[in-house]
């Protein structure tokens with residue numbers, strides 16, 4: 001495992017030599033859980049390129065301009081919810097991040113957490129983020145042959161992985177947990193697809209042959225423009241000539257939610273934490289918004305370039321505590337030498353984004369949240385969306401969701417700590433629950449999944 005601790009090393013290897021640093025380590029755990037069509041875990045190759053093309057077509061800089069009205073609408077709803085119940089800020093921000101994705105991905109207008117759509121997708125998101133970390137748990141790391149080779153007489157067990165061992169065997173828990181989560185993840189993929197299919201004007205020949213019909217649910221002709229609709233119509237129109245199969249479409253729809261909702265939610269929560277701990281930065285951004293926009297309306301995207309301090313505050317949110325602190329590890333595809341160091345083929349290569357954004361050679365007092373650092377000439381952070389050929393394809397959408405949420409909250413509210421019994425403010429600690437995405441929620445609480453109720457799709 002190679003850990004890259006400088007932005008320069010990440011650029012030199014993951015970008016300039018991306019032809020040999022764009023693979024991923026396989027994750028049996030994620031495959032068992034039902035993410036086998038999720039491009040984030042694809043090895044480098046044709047299928048990855050196909051899926052990246054599909055996402056780039058829908059989430060490039062130009063295309064993302066079409067989504068700005070949805071993001072503005074959801075930001076307004078976020079402000080209204082915060083006004084009604086400020087103490088539930090965590091839930092409201094989660095609903096904002098999820099609603100933006102569901103609208104663009106599936107054409108679904110999410111107005112409440114009671115919506116079954118919300119429960120179905122957030123259950124699957126919970127599973128992917130509360131499992132053993134992909135690529136670094138025993139099931140993913142240990143080929144069975146490495147330690148059972150001499151113990152087991154059955155040749156077929158000499159290859160493969162710990163996932164084939166019984167659940168009582170030490171180290172196999174991640175595989176057992178993944179199997180337990182599988183129906184939840186499958187439900188998300190099937191439910192969302194069937195909902196869009198139901199809303200189509202008519203099922204074409206190919207659609208009818210490719211999908212399970214949902215008994216009792218007829219096509220309604222109410223489908224709204226969305227990622228899924230675009231591709232289902234493409235498939236309906238072109239049949240076998242369409243470059244993407246149903247499995248591709250289902251998988252890509254799922255990854256947009258899985259990779260896009262919680263990361264955005266987590267980033268906005270990090271902003272909330274920063275505002276509680278650094279009230280001066282908050283006040284300065286609010287002054288700027290009041291000066292430039294005034295009190296009569298919420299910020300809009302065309303205001304972005306007129307709000308330089310707010311821009312610095314958003315960039316500082318990405319830097320101070322990035323939501324995906326070590327990115328998603330890449331894997332090297334050939335032997336290589338970097339600065340005299342040998343990197344063997346098959347190495348797991350981690351971009352230590354957290355370390356890079358705290359680099360004292362680049363950032364003065366890096367642990368302090370200080371948006372003005374960029375006005376003094378320190379560089380905007382790099383790496384929060386990854387590097388090279390695996391860079392986050394949703395980064396333009398993510399960045400505008402984060403910006404509009406932060407701008408709208410700051411225009412309407414002041415975020416401050418609660419006061420304790422003695423009147424002194426209770427300052428939260430800068431603590432996170434680690435996963436691919438960092439969380440501020442308690443992961444140990446019991447969760448009841450919607451897929452436990454078999455009746456949903458009926």
Ligand code: HEM
Nearest residue numbers: 040256259260263264324327328385386387390392394398
């Ligand atoms: C603030 C929000 C977000 C953050 C911080 C974030 C961050 C990241 C990072 C660090 C990676 C790994 C890149 C690498 O391997 O070098 C990644 C991958 C990915 N992201 Fe995002 N992301 C965000 C939002 C989104 C959104 C909104 C979408 C979808 C529209 C998305 C889709 C993906 C996908 C599909 C991958 C896998 C790419 C691949 O394996 O080739 N992300 N993201």
